Amino acid sequence: MAEEVDNVSETPKSNFVLKTPKGTKDYDPRQMAVREHVLKTIVECFKRHGAQTIDTPVMELKETLTGKYGEDSKLIFDLADQGGEQLSLRYDLTVPFARYLAMNKITNMRRYHIAKVYRRDNPAMTRGRFREFYQCDIDMAGQYDPMIPDAECAKIVSEILEDLGLGEYVIKVNHRKILDGILAVCGVPAEKVRSISSAVDKLDKVPWEDVKTEMVKEKGLDPSAADMIGHYVRRSGGKQLVEELLEDEKLCGNATAKQGLEDMVLLLKYCELFGISDKVSFDLSLARGLDYYTGPIFETVLKGYTHDPASQEESVSVGSVSGGGRYDTLVGMFDPNEKPVPCVGVSIGVERIFSIMEMKAFAGSKIRTTETEVYVISAQKDLVEERMKLCALLWGAGIKAEHSYKKNPKPLDQFQYCETMSIPLAVVIGTSEIEQSVVKLRDIKTRKEREVPRENLVTEIRTELATPVD
Amino acid sequence: MAEEVDNVSETPKSNFVLKTPKGTKDYDPRQMAVREHVLKTIVECFKRHGAQTIDTPVMELKETLTGKYGEDSKLIFDLADQGGEQLSLRYDLTVPFARYLAMNKITNMRRYHIAKVYRRDNPAMTRGRFREFYQCDIDMAGQYDPMIPDAECAKIVSEILEDLGLGEYVIKVNHRKILDGILAVCGVPAEKVRSISSAVDKLDKVPWEDVKTEMVKEKGLDPSAADMIGHYVRRSGGKQLVEELLEDEKLCGNATAKQGLEDMVLLLKYCELFGISDKVSFDLSLARGLDYYTGPIFETVLKGYTHDPASQEESVSVGSVSGGGRYDTLVGMFDPNEKPVPCVGVSIGVERIFSIMEMKAFAGSKIRTTETEVYVISAQKDLVEERMKLCALLWGAGIKAEHSYKKNPKPLDQFQYCETMSIPLAVVIGTSEIEQSVVKLRDIKTRKEREVPRENLVTEIRTELATPVD
Numbered sequence: 001m002a003e004e005v006d007n008v009s010e011t012p013k014s015n016f017v018l019k020t021p022k023g024t025k026d027y028d029p030r031q032m033a034v035r036e037h038v039l040k041t042i043v044e045c046f047k048r049h050g051a052q053t054i055d056t057p058v059m060e061l062k063e064t065l066t067g068k069y070g071e072d073s074k075l076i077f078d079l080a081d082q083g084g085e086q087l088s089l090r091y092d093l094t095v096p097f098a099r100y101l102a103m104n105k106i107t108n109m110r111r112y113h114i115a116k117v118y119r120r121d122n123p124a125m126t127r128g129r130f131r132e133f134y135q136c137d138i139d140m141a142g143q144y145d146p147m148i149p150d151a152e153c154a155k156i157v158s159e160i161l162e163d164l165g166l167g168e169y170v171i172k173v174n175h176r177k178i179l180d181g182i183l184a185v186c187g188v189p190a191e192k193v194r195s196i197s198s199a200v201d202k203l204d205k206v207p208w209e210d211v212k213t214e215m216v217k218e219k220g221l222d223p224s225a226a227d228m229i230g231h232y233v234r235r236s237g238g239k240q241l242v243e244e245l246l247e248d249e250k251l252c253g254n255a256t257a258k259q260g261l262e263d264m265v266l267l268l269k270y271c272e273l274f275g276i277s278d279k280v281s282f283d284l285s286l287a288r289g290l291d292y293y294t295g296p297i298f299e300t301v302l303k304g305y306t307h308d309p310a311s312q313e314e315s316v317s318v319g320s321v322s323g324g325g326r327y328d329t330l331v332g333m334f335d336p337n338e339k340p341v342p343c344v345g346v347s348i349g350v351e352r353i354f355s356i357m358e359m360k361a362f363a364g365s366k367i368r369t370t371e372t373e374v375y376v377i378s379a380q381k382d383l384v385e386e387r388m389k390l391c392a393l394l395w396g397a398g399i400k401a402e403h404s405y406k407k408n409p410k411p412l413d414q415f416q417y418c419e420t421m422s423i424p425l426a427v428v429i430g431t432s433e434i435e436q437s438v439v440k441l442r443d444i445k446t447r448k449e450r451e452v453p454r455e456n457l458v459t460e461i462r463t464e465l466a467t468p469v470d
Numbered sequence: 471m472a473e474e475v476d477n478v479s480e481t482p483k484s485n486f487v488l489k490t491p492k493g494t495k496d497y498d499p500r501q502m503a504v505r506e507h508v509l510k511t512i513v514e515c516f517k518r519h520g521a522q523t524i525d526t527p528v529m530e531l532k533e534t535l536t537g538k539y540g541e542d543s544k545l546i547f548d549l550a551d552q553g554g555e556q557l558s559l560r561y562d563l564t565v566p567f568a569r570y571l572a573m574n575k576i577t578n579m580r581r582y583h584i585a586k587v588y589r590r591d592n593p594a595m596t597r598g599r600f601r602e603f604y605q606c607d608i609d610m611a612g613q614y615d616p617m618i619p620d621a622e623c624a625k626i627v628s629e630i631l632e633d634l635g636l637g638e639y640v641i642k643v644n645h646r647k648i649l650d651g652i653l654a655v656c657g658v659p660a661e662k663v664r665s666i667s668s669a670v671d672k673l674d675k676v677p678w679e680d681v682k683t684e685m686v687k688e689k690g691l692d693p694s695a696a697d698m699i700g701h702y703v704r705r706s707g708g709k710q711l712v713e714e715l716l717e718d719e720k721l722c723g724n725a726t727a728k729q730g731l732e733d734m735v736l737l738l739k740y741c742e743l744f745g746i747s748d749k750v751s752f753d754l755s756l757a758r759g760l761d762y763y764t765g766p767i768f769e770t771v772l773k774g775y776t777h778d779p780a781s782q783e784e785s786v787s788v789g790s791v792s793g794g795g796r797y798d799t800l801v802g803m804f805d806p807n808e809k810p811v812p813c814v815g816v817s818i819g820v821e822r823i824f825s826i827m828e829m830k831a832f833a834g835s836k837i838r839t840t841e842t843e844v845y846v847i848s849a850q851k852d853l854v855e856e857r858m859k860l861c862a863l864l865w866g867a868g869i870k871a872e873h874s875y876k877k878n879p880k881p882l883d884q885f886q887y888c889e890t891m892s893i894p895l896a897v898v899i900g901t902s903e904i905e906q907s908v909v910k911l912r913d914i915k916t917r918k919e920r921e922v923p924r925e926n927l928v929t930e931i932r933t934e935l936a937t938p939v940d
Contacts, residue, residue, distance in 0.1 A: 018573045024527035050842040050872035057494035078550035103488045144875035273858045372520040388743045402520035405614035
């Protein structure tokens with residue numbers, strides 16, 4: 001996190017650099033077309049599952065975020081103290097949701113929220129890691145029966161990845177209580193639980209030997225305790241693994257672990273009912289850093305996009321496109337006097353998905369960045385006013401139309417614009433058309449033209465647009 | 471702008487207040503439903519006019535914003551200096567657009583951008599003035615013939631207000647060059663032009679006498695110069711007014727004013743072609759504060775929502791729902807060596823529109839905040855797994871479905887939920903239905919139920935949903 005300190009003066013520097021802030025970027029119309037498609041698919045899925053949406057400010061009181069993110073708190077963007085409240089940019093959408101529930105005393109809500117979040121992380125732009133990025137969250141708040149909404153979270157992730165056609169993926173699940181139970185029975189002292197957890201979490205990227213070294217050398221854990229942890233956390237599987245662990249007397253002697261394993265039985269059964277068993281893997285190394293998780297935790301990895309071991313990244317694996325889990329005590333942190341509001345949710349990390357979809361889209365056929373249906377063309381000089389009248393007619397009929405903003409554009413330039421922008425139809429006028437109160441309606445692809453009386457123009461255009469070419 | 475300084479310590483205070491930052495608010499699902507409708511209408515209009523969209527970061531280098539907003543620069547939100555670049559939150563979408571064009575050397579683009587902007591203003595929440603608020607901008611960049619895109623900006627505002635059904639409105643237009651010309655011929659010294667302009671701009675809210683007093687007493691203008699200004703700026707009208715002014719020899723002796731008036735002739739003619747003459751008023755008092763305008767300026771006011779003269783607000787009139795204008799030199803400020811990129815655009819101030827639409831919507835019939843089509847109900851105990859299987863079936867068919875997250879919810883609670891949430895259909899199962907591989911399909915409004923074989927369920931639901939009830 002060492003970063004160059006840059007003493008910028010109040011007045012513009014002469015060597016002013018034209019750029020966006022570190023770790024942020026602009027999105028051009030082609031990228032926006034891809035993003036709109038991805039976000040629309042996600043919103044459709046969220047709505048299919050009956051979710052409502054809310055919006056919260058991009059900034060929160062600094063205190064609202066304090067104590068929620070463990071070690072990651074250092075990555076929070078603060079606003080300058082300009083008098084008044086101390087503010088920070090939101091770090092995720094989960095804490096603002098919890099704050100919203102507590103503030104409005106809502107005990108029961110399934111909400112989705114799609115918005116940007118901010119982290120002063122070391123950006124890795126090419127792999128979709130930014131300081132400003134979209135999150136797409138769905139969360140279920142309410143006192144419900146175990147694992148019913150939790151399993152639906154996994155189902156939602158699965159539906160979105162299928163709908164987007166992103167190829168093979170695995171939804172890793174674990175349980176905070178199972179992990180905590182394992183660490184307890186292996187003799188990890190309470191004050192080391194979080195730091196040992198975070199070492200375990202790296203098992204998807206580095207070999208066990210390195211993780212063990214970190215535990216023993218850096219974190220001062222007894223080597224035999226580390227070995228015992230290694231015996232557990234290197235395992236992953238399905239129902240059978242849970243059953244095996246339920247027969248592990250030592251582990252089940254720990255009440256926390258036992259409760260976690262019982263949840264896991266239910267969770268895996270419900271995933272089976274939802275038809276996603278083959279996508280779900282019970283992975284004992286999954287830990288996730290955030291302080292607020294209390295139950296099942298999720299992380300979804302695209303199989304086609306594995307981690308590059310040459311890189312030294314410590315954050316989520318590059319193939320990770322979704323994370324989440326249960327957080328039963330977070331809302332209560334805002335209002336300890338109210339009855340608790342248990343929550344579970346998942347977040348879709350769309351930046352990585354955007355990158356993949358962009359690569360696919362840009363490799364394929366042309367992406368349209370406008371939806372223009374008709375271009376109004378003048379074949380002779382001094383007809384700009386006629387073009388404007390025709391545009392007004394088309395707009396009034398709800399038809400997407402453009403014309404050149406030049407008074408006397410060259411006919412060729414106008415036709416070429418239609419081809420460049422993939423506009424399907426052109427309305428062409430010259431003085432003779434105006435005299436006869438007709439226009440030429442031209443199909444840009446086939447280059448076929450026919451004369452249409454003005455009074456029929458809207459109807460004819462609608463018919464043409466409804467008829468697919470080729 | 472005096473604001474209480476609040477010394478908040480780094481650690482959470484014991485008297486922690488659960489709130490959003492000053493001048494910001496959350497939006498609940500009902501408000502979001504209204505916002506989605508408004509934004510959709512606006513996007514449809516922008517697309518009808520052939521616009522592309524881009525996105526830019528919420529923060530910009532502080533230097534990017536420096537020197538663009540005149541006196542309003544004091545309202546810019548800065549980020550804390552945490553090492554690295556000095557950043558600010560965007561104040562509008564226009565400067566980021568200009569920065570984007572310059573950075574990417576784009577000379578030609580019609581783009582829309584819908585995003586939130588940030589101003590450390592004194593909030594007036596009940597009248598739709600916030601510190602975080604949406605702007606919906608469309609801008610046309612490029613070297614075109616005079617007033618062609620400018621008139622389309624007015625047309626776009628008119629279409630949006632018509633589409634939203636917001637009642638009577640007036641699109642006020644003026645021209646920076648006409649105003650500058652008037653001030654010049656009235657003998658206002660160059661260094662006083664901006665401050666006298668801003669006094670003129672208040673004429674829609676305070677009587678001329680007060681404006682004159684401000685010019686003479688506060689700004690030290692000669693009373694006879696002020697009177698001469700008053701002779702001009704209190705006028706508004708249409709084509710005729712422009713013609714009259716074109717015959718004013720003194721004014722037309724000023725080349726700047728003359729050029730502005732010639733633009734205005736064209737602009738009003740094009741507005742006539744677009745069929746919006748009756749909505750457009752040439753208003754000589756319209757000034758608008760921003761430094762970057764160079765040509766026509768626009769401001770649109772809803773007639774049903776007039777200014778309350780009892781309030782002491784200095785900002786835009788409360789009825790104002792759109793502003794904009796031409797800014798031919800802003801892009802060049804980022805890259806003086808490149809050829810200039812003239813631009814014109816308008817911004818829809820949707821917060822005020824949201825408030826009005828909310829009042830209307832909440833007064834009328836119930837607003838649905840979800841789109842759920844089917845609720846899966848179990849009439850007996852221990853059928854949660856059957857409900858889950860049915861939900862998975864429906865989701866797989868693209869049908870929006872929910873069920874209770876309780877293992878054994880009461881039948882009455884389930885039916886009541888459907889009514890509360892206006893869900894049209896319920897699928898009801900009991901053990902006998904499961905044995906016979908059927909379900910009961912129930913119309914929630916009419917309470918009619920019929921038995922449907924499971925294999926036909928999806929088709930039957932689709933038919934029901936396609937048939938309007940009542």
